[in-house]
Structures are given as C-alpha cells and as structure tokens.
Amino acid sequence: MSELNNRIDRCFAKLRSEGRKALVTYIVAGDGGLENTVDLMHQLVASGSDLIELGVPFSDPMAEGPVIQKGHERALEQKASLRKCMELLKEFRSQDDETPVILMGYANPIEKMGAEAFADALKEAGGDGALTVDLPAEEAGPLNNLLQARDLRNIFLLTPTTSDARIAEITRLASGFVYYVSLKGVTGAGHLDLDSVRDNLARIRRHTDLPLCVGFGIKDGASAKAVSADGDGAVVGSVLVSAVGEAADGAAAKDRIGGIVAEMRAALDA
C-alpha cells in the first residue's frame, strides 16, 4: 500500500493498532538557538512525542498568539529560515528515520522558495508533510498536487466555524491527518469548550477516515487527554514554545519540554 510509504501514515496505523492516541508536538525552528533545535526535536521524541511539527518562523505570523509569535521573533533573530529548517530536518533524520516531521508555517516563505522547489526540498530533507496556516482549500490546489506527487502529506486545519460543505471539500484534499482547531482564536488561547470539540469531531468524522488531531488551548496532560478522547490525538505548541522561551539555555529548554511532553504522554496512555 503506497500510503504507508509515508511516516505519518505509518505512525497513525501503528497507534491505531495499539489503541493509543497521538501526541503531536510543535516547536519553532531556531527558537532557543539554531544549534539546539535538533536536540530539542530528539528530546520531544524521547519524552513521548509521536509526530513533530517544526514551526517555520515568519515575520508576520497572523494566526499565532503572543507566545508563538515571540518564538518566531526569537527564531528570526537567530537567522532561522525555511532553508535552514530543511537543513535542521536533514540533521534530525540522520539519527531518527521513524518520527514523522511536518513543516508548519505561512505561505510567503514557500512562495519565495517556489512551491515546486519547496516540495522537492521537503522530500529531500526527509520531511513527511506540510501545514500552511494561511493556505485554505481554495488556494491550496497547486501545492497540494506537488506534495501528493512526492508522497508527502498536506495537513489542513478545520475549525468550529467550518461548514459541512467545506469539511467535505477540505477532507477531500487533506492527507496524513486533519488538524482540528478546538476554538475560535489564535494559538495559546485558553477557552477550551470540550462539548463543542466533541460535537465538531463527530461532524468531521462523518466526512473522513483520516486521523483527527485536536490543537489550540491544550496546556497539560488533562486537557490533552480530554480533547483526544473523541479524536486520534492532541497537538501541543504554546506551552512548549513558552518553555523554550523561558529556559536559560539549551539544556534547560530540553529539560523543561521533556517534562511537559512526558506528563502529557503519561496522561494520554493512562
């Protein structure tokens, strides 16, 4: 089956067979020092992360809250870039050939590189998919085709405001998994409504068999456990970016994100 050539598909197939939920973790490439990013990625995996979303820093991250926005600013001060992300990914791959990695960012750096060059570079670096926050279904066609042609996955966001007709359209384009944004707001917002998450996951489930992961507003093991009860996994970002931002150095950042991820892993597996 060709789809299992992709690490994301393999990962979810394995998790499903084990009856476990996915823990998807997000950090910003270059945040906390370019030299520490790969170490932090390995730490995420060692502490129990199943998939990594590597944030591609952008000068104008419109959909991010203040915590991740600051992470992007710190990373840009370190001269992080989309090209740099590809290098870091390659370096990560030299020691880990199993953990799926998704590049998550905004359309403009991809536009600048060129969609085809981006897809080629992502494949070559050992990436498994992309999530482009400001590339909704209407505009995603060309990039989607380029990614699919390379057996790379394109992760789309669905939100509480997405209509049924759009869910049908987006899930038709989507691959890998679907990222359900649990609330109206930016990353790091704190007003999680579990009833709404449950209802919307059920609504999405009628349209697709793709794994459904829930992100935004997940702070700890309890919230990770709660949102993934009706889905296939939880995505956590702001608390990790906050921890990296507050850490005195690379070693401290590793410790802190390791602790957070391990706590979430334990809650999800309990």
Place this chain on the structure above:
Amino acid sequence: MSKPSSPIDFGAYPDARGHFGEFGGRFVSETLISALDELQEMYQRLKDDADFQAAFDYDLAHYVGRPSPLYLAERLTESAGGAKIWLKREDLNHTGAHKVNNTVGQALLAKHSGKKRVIAETGAGQHGVATATVAARLGLKCAVYMGAEDVKRQSPNVYRMKLLGAEVIPVESGSKTLKDAMNEAMRDWVTNVDDTFYIIGTVAGPHPYPQLVRDFNSIIGREARRQSLEQFGQLPDALVACVGGGSNAIGLFHPFLGDESVKMYGVEAGGDGVETGRHAAPLNDGVPGVLHGNRTYLMEDDDGQIIETHSVSAGLDYPGVGPEHAWLRDIGRVDYVAINDDEALNAFRKLTRTEGIIPALESSHAVAYGVKLAATMKPDQNIVVNLSGRGDKDIFTVAAIDGIEV
C-alpha cells in the same frame, strides 16, 4: 506582461474567487473563512440593493459632506509651468480624508450584520479616526490597532480616536507600524469573529475586502469624472494619487479604467530613495508574495520574510499594496512611480504656501508627482491629483523635521 490587445472589462474583476489575475484571493486561517463568506454574501446582496445604496448616498451627502470639490489649483499650476492641476478635495470630507467613504459603507454592512463591535487597523490614524467616528455614530464598541511607532508620530489622531470613545491598542510587535497593526486586528477578529465586524481600511486583505473598499471609494472617481466634464468639458489627461495600500488611488482610478485616453499614476513612498532600499514602494521594488490574506507585491527578503519599510508618512508605511494595483501594474494600465520623503515634504510646503491647503503627507506624495508631471505636459491639458487627506495630523512630524517646537 504586455498590454492585452482586446479591451478589459475592469468591472468584471475581481473574479468569483476574489482574484485580479494572479493577485488577490483569500489567504487566511480557516477560522475566518466563514466570516468572509458571510461578508461576501451580504455584500453581493446589498451592493445592488436600492435601499442600501440610498442609505450610503444619504450618508455620503449629509454626513461626509459630498460631493467634494474639484478645485483648479491656479498658483500651483503656475509654479509647475505646464498642465492644469486640479485637486480632488477629499481633505474636505468629514474627518479629513477619503477614509470616511469606506468606513461609512462598511458601517452600514456592520449594521446589517447585527454585530455590536467593530475593529480596525490604522497607520496614520485617518482610518482609525474614520472608524471610531462611524462607531460613535452607530453606538458600536470600537477597538483600533495601531503600531506603537505610529501611536507616537500621530498623537493628534490617537487623541481624536480616544475622544470618540474608541480603545486604541498600541502594537509592540514587529516594526510597530501598519502591517503589525493589521496582524493584530486579524488576531482579534479570529478570536471574536462571532460578534465583531472588521473594518479594513484599504484595498488589501482577503476577498471581498479589496472589492468592497474599492467600491465604496469609487465615489471619488465617479464624482471626478462628472466634475471634469462639467468644469473643463473633457476627461482628464492624467490622474495622480498616492498609494500605500491604495484605497484613495483605486477610488479615483476605477471609474476611469476603461477610458484609454486617461493616463494614471500611482505614487508610492520612495522614502530615502527606491535605490537605497529604505522606502515603502513594493510596486517599484518588490516581488509577488502572500501577506494579510492576499497575493500581491510585497517588500521581503530572500527568505520571504517581510522587511521593514520606511516613509515619512505613516499612512504609506506599508510593505504591501492592494492586489488590484498589483494587477493594474502588471497589465500596464497604471504607472506606479515613487516620490521620496524630501520631495513630499517640499510639496507639502509648496501646496500650503501657494494654495492655502495643508495636505496630508500621504497626499503630498501625489502633489509632488503631479507637479513634476504637469511640467512635462501642455497648458491645455488637465491633471487630477487626489488630495486624499488634510495635513493637520502631520504638522508635528513636519515641525520636528524642521526643528521647530510646536
């Protein structure tokens, strides 16, 4: 791209997906799509609705004070030594700039939407003031995002917004100017999308904003067209307007786009000079990219990061431009030129002294180019320069440059 051989139906743009050629579109996070769909649906329904248009026309006449005059600037013309320079006096509108045309229109949409809160982003503060004004009039809550840098350099407008009851939120991220204010307004909208109407101030942003802001500002060009025929018996030979996001320019240009004899010039902020890199002239020195919900010309670095802009005019200090302008540039319908800070400042002083009109620094860019252009044309030719706003807000900036304590 070369000029197309068959005439373009400019009224047919944007297309159903909000595209002007390869520009425009909707590049936002999924949360906002339903709000944009709702806005588009409402606007499509209302734009040809007689009652809605009547309400808009009534407000423009009785609240804004339209039509604004088309004024022959005789002493300015004389000093330029060439074509006649006519000023379209958007500075005489209520609140002092063209921005109010659009906010009156969007306020009517907000009223129809039933939402109780409006938000806006602003650079020089003119759009913020116009939004705070219509919000006060309709009894809506209002929050205005403004770059912290612009809060400093445009203090008169900050105070006006506060007087009008708006909350002014200084934005400390990024370059602390208009683009960062727009990011922050988008974040607010994503979070409060159920009860908040976002009044975008320029012809940028995701579809349908570039279209509806253009349509509301096209009153400028429709009037200028009629006034030209009445006052000098023919269409103008050239139109000149400044371009930051480009709302006053598109408002003037759009009703003339099909008139091939009318040349058009959009004037970008050349800052220290386009060649120095310190400017805000993406159509002169930018590349196509995606920012703030649309594909357009942008100022960015080799990694696709948006770079800091520079202009003496806070209202033009924006690294992007409306997508329709990007398209008009590429099809060759409008020429986009740049005027540097010092040229704009000279025009500011010149118009003030020759005509007794203190122009906004934004508009001063258009005046500067209008004067240059007039000198290359004949006395029986006519140029319409859009005087997009008045310069009261800028006197502190100019005084500081001149070393005068106000």
